Amino acid sequence: MKLDKIMIVDDSATSRMIIKRCFQMAGYQDSTFIEAEDGLKALSNLNRNAVDLVVTDLNMPKMDGATFIKKLRLIDKTKQLPVLIVSSMGNERLETELEDKDVMGILRKPLTPEKVTDVVGE
Amino acid sequence: MRLDIGIGEWKVSNKADDELKTYALGSCVAVCAYDPSNHVAGLIHIALPDSKVNSEKAKKLPGYFADTGLPKLFEDMVKKGADKKNIKVKLAGGSSIMxxxxxxxxxxxxxxxxKRxxxxNxxxxxxxxxxxxxxxxxxxxVADGAIVVSNAGSKWQL
Amino acid sequence: MREVTKEQAKAALLRATQNTLGEMAFIDVIEAEEQRDFETGQLLFIEFYKPVRGRLLLALPLEIKREIVENIHAADWDELSVNEIDDCLLELLNVLGGNFLRELEQKDVKVHLSFPTVLFSLEEIPDLDSFWKFSFDAEGNPFTTSLALHEEEA
Structure with a gap:
């Protein structure tokens, strides 16, 4: 999967660092990473920047991940943007709520390069 | 050519017709590292996590321990033309033995x-x-980085 | 609320701790054979509301705190800011909390956790006596996790 620009949305700087590193180790060492600490900041950033993939946490202050994804789908530019959820709270109900063809998957924390590879391929 | 790797040993190759092979891993772990752009493969058969338990042995057989063996493996891969940033790793072994x-x-x-x-690094x-x-x-x-894991009964792709 | 026994809670917490510290901080955790005293270098606290209500307290000696942070950040302690260190430990507890609840239920469930916090003293928890305390061993260093589960309010 070709991913030149990847946006990472998570309130924890440590988690953003781990996600970035896992993608780099899974083969995206030359991609550009854009970081946002909540859904609101991510939305305003996406207004200015086009990305190939959004990786988002769910449990965040200001705007949580589920609301953020719903908002993304209301905007023309990001309607079909691929989204990957990385969270410590993966659950079945949420998966059906987010049954959205452009949500590539819900990966459970701790994230590893192997989990990234499972979703995006070798 | 088939290159057999014993406990605590490692081998690196950039020859397309080579195959790196190691046997009967048990609680040992085979670290298989590959640079797909330059077709450089390296395999090390590690027995223990930390050289602190036996520094004499680590001098003679650094590949026996994770902390002394892994730097050697990557060093040799770079010498054979691998680019560190391309290297991807797969692991096999580490059976549960007390x-x-x-x-x-x-x-x-x-x-x-x-993994640490x-x-x-x-x-x-x-x-x-x-x-x-x-x-x-x-x-x-070495040609394509394909790894086959097998045991007494079956074999599968990693 | 279904009854959770101390044994069930301990088993779930051990698996969650092994998974979280192993995969995230690259430290192998086992159950401690005996309770050993240590000087606490860090207290971390999180509350959870779903699928059960409770609180989890993690007490780490300085050696483990340092190793966790250095391993996760792939950096030396001296290179890291206080913010980076705190954020790292809080994220670890957040992941541990989610993993624990899933291990307790043995399946994917709707999980609701508070944002984790750093405590400065155990006195901040008035009813510490009501917690179950479990001793673990991180490659030779002792640490404890304490857990309180509460009846769901009607």
């Missing part, structure tokens, strides 16, 4: 120590087949 005092699981501790070194494990109770044999083709 230490002498039946205190901790050596296979799991090996796997964790290897790799993470700290910017190498990612993109696939693993570790844990459980089987004794694994690993074949690793």
């Amino acid at each position: 230490d002498q005092n039946r205190h901790f699981d050596i296979g799991r501790r090996n796997t964790i120590a290897i 070194y790799l993470w700290k 910017g190498f990612g494990v993109i696939k693993e087949d570790t844990g459980g109770n089987s004794s694994r044999t690993v074949g690793f083709k």
Whole structure:
């Protein structure tokens, strides 16, 4: 999967660092990473920047991940943007709520390069 | 050519018709590292996590321990033309076997120590087949990086 | 609320701790054979509301705190800011909390956790006596996790 620009949305700087590193180790060492600490900041950033993939946490202050994804789908530019959820709270109900063809998957924390590879391929 | 790798040894090749092979892993772990752009493959058969338990042995056989063996493996891969930033790692082995005092699981501790070194040095494990109770044999083709893991009954791609 | 026994809670917490510290901080955790005293270098606290209500307290000696942070950040302690260190430990507890609840239920469930916090003293928890305390061993260093589960309010 070709991913030149990847946006990472998570309130924890440590988690953003781990996600970035896992993608780099899974083969995206030359991609550009854009970081946002909540859904609101991510939305305003996406207004200015086009990305190939959004990786988002769910449990965040200001705007949580589920609301953020719903908002993304209301905007023309990001309607079909691929989204990957990385969270410590993966659950079945949420998966059906987010049954959205452009949500590539819900990966459970701790994230590893192997989990990234499972979703995006070798 | 088939290159056999014993416990505590490692081999690196950039010859397309070579296959790196190691047998009967048990709680040992085979670290298979590959640079797909330059077709350089390296395999090390690690027995224990930390050289602190026997520094004499680590001098003679650095590949026996994760902390002394892994730097050697990557050093040799770079010498044979690998680019560090392209290297991807797969792990096999690390069966669940308790230490002498039946205190901790050596296979799991090996796997964790290897991942610790790799993470700290910017190498990612993109696939693993570790844990459980089987004794694994690993074949690793230099041409395309394909890895086949087998045990008494069956074989599968990693 | 279904009854959770101390044994069930302990088993779930051990698996969650092994998974979280192993995969995230690359430290192997086992159950401690005996309770050993240590000087606490860090207290971390999180509350959870779903699928059960409770609180989890993690007490780490300085050696483990340092190793966790250095391993996750792949950096030396001296290179890291206080913010980076705190954020790292809080994220670890957040992941541990989610993993624990899933291990307790043995399946994917709707999980609701508070944002984790750093405590400065155990006195901040008035009813500490009501917690179950479990001793673990991180490659030779002792640490404890304490857990309180509460009846769901009607």
